Amino acid sequence: MQRLFFCEKGESKMKKTSKNLTVKMMGALGCGLIVGLLVIFLRETLLKGNQADLWNTINNLLFADISAEGNEKAIGIFYIIGQLFVRALQVVIIPMVFTSIVxxxxxxxxxKKLGRISGKTIGYFMLTTICAIVIAALAGL
Known part of the structure; x- marks a missing residue:
């Protein structure tokens, strides 16, 4: 009886932690949305106020794609951080998914079960690949 109580207590703590993480993630999403809207507002205000040079400086410092032609002098802090994050995800997630499947x-x-699961896996992979190709083709139009 005491063990059952311990499990229930642990489960409620886990639910509380899960809700806390959800609240933090939603808060971060909201903050990101607000900051993004503020940056867009700042850009529009500076460009309308004939302060394009100031916006270009801010853009080159924070947002510029440093690999693009013509941005040799840009720093692009958020671009670099974003690229590092995406590359780190690729380095971690692809081997992790492959290992999990193996x-x-x-x-x-x-x-027989292995063959059925393998067929479904390959089928879903092909389906998602085709969907990605169609979406990319439509976006490219």
Missing amino acids: LAMIHISDT
Whole structure:
């Protein structure tokens, strides 16, 4: 009876932690949205007020794509941070997904079940690839 109580207590703590994380993520999303809107407002205000040079300086310092032609003198702090984040995700997630799939397949002893799961996996992969190609083609028009 005491063990059951311990599990219930642990579960409620986990739910509380999960809700706390959700609140933090929604707060961060809201803050990002507000900051983005403020930057757009700042850009529009500076460009309408004939202060394009100031906006170009801010843009080159924070947002510029440093790999683009003509931005040799730009710093692009947020661009660099964003690129590092995306590359780090690619380095971590791709091997993690591959390892998870391989380990899951190793633990399946029934070959018929393994074949069915493999077929579904390849089918879903092809379906999502086709969807990505169609979306990219439509966006490119």
